[in-house]
Amino acid sequence: MTHVRLLAPGDEARADAFLAAHTESSMFLRANLRAAGLVDEGAPLQGTWAAALDDGGRVVAIAAHAWNGMVLLQAPIALREVVHAVLAETRGSDVAGFSGPYAQTSQAREVLGMTARPASLDSREHLYALELASLRVPDALAAGAVRARRTRDVDVDRCSAWREDYSAELLGVRRGAELARRARSEIERLHQQGDAFVLEHEGEVVAYSAFNARLPDVVQVGGVWTPVALRSRGYARAVVAGSLRIARDEGASRAVLFTGEGNVAAQRAYESLGFSRRGVFGLVLFAS
Template identity: 50%
Template structure:
């Protein structure tokens, strides 16, 4: 039987050594730990991490984060680490993410298989070695510009974030949505992990990294207003963000998207992303 331990500051190297073995499906865990450490005082990116140890090495981990998300990387002993993390944190559960099969198992372990969801998907995981990034002609010819947002553009990006959450994540348009999106956009602005595409002095598309490490980044939140779709803007903004990341030494990028989003898949394949063969699970519960 494994030994269970609630991770504390100082345990980061052992955690990273384990998660590195599952790098493509551990981006949120690795990035959140790097950003906020292993203390859990309820601040952004913090969570309660519980790991299973065998022979002093971590073999499974689950974390329950500040925003209610339970994130797993537990190829073994999943039930033990999930139950312990949720019990230790005392938080409500807003959703689950991690390798798709583990997410399904986590729903069952927590007795949430029948709880109503706003999103419940097993998504295709894509990867790109940035040396192989294919630059869209419009971006290469500087017909469009990819750059960090200006402060006076953040209000528009909050509106785009809300629209993305409604369309892509199934959220309802409630009074709390805009303030939550404002927090997201302001945090991304403060950490320089989002980009806009400009065509003829007009913002036309948006992309962000929802997890970032020195060697690898994860794309999230790609949004083009419906009236501007089909013009190649999404390819340009994602490629532009990855050019910037590559200039800072990042070697790889990953993302996940659902089977039925053929247009999104075409965008990503068009700049060099290929499926890894793994599936990533994402569940967001209603309410």
């Protein structure tokens, strides 16, 4: 038997103990929990959390409605109950989308009656993982022909524009003032956290990558972007590898990421670095 309730300050350890068993598909949840706890005042990374607990008080399923409207899932059982519980508490605030194991994002959309709601993205994603001790460093990066570094203040404008391009091309987000505002906000937050990286070639910034979720031992790669005119030169894999070398030097031992099933070029790039498939992730973004 299980019972469902909202999680509150003091429940962090039991929530993380459950999520840690599913780290590869729970990075958003675990990183948000570590950074923002179980308080929901609308600030970045905060959210309202609901969980199913067994008779021994152990968490066995979680759904969180995050500050940005996303519903984050790790609910191998009792998905219907935890999703309804968390959305009842947030009083129907708009759902921007879902992320989590693919079967769960599909089920959540169904149980909430949102299958007909237009989505800019409804994607099956290959979930990848890599032990950083086994990272294969591209020759150009190893030789110093290109260099990865954290972003600087001077990079924010360029990276914000690239984030707009990324969101439009890969996520199907409509261009406009709202996308520009959101892209800049995301880049500024990642820059301030030290989780945004660029690649330099002959003094020019040519590619971007970020950690969209981070734990002391695990990082999740996201937002990888090379402008169209600079593609097919190995820059994307170099910026990812460079960021992972920095993370490894700072104590991380593992990396995860996900990429669309149809994005063969990205899959080849990640596999060339040593990433291997671990499952299927789901990402749904509703059209605004």
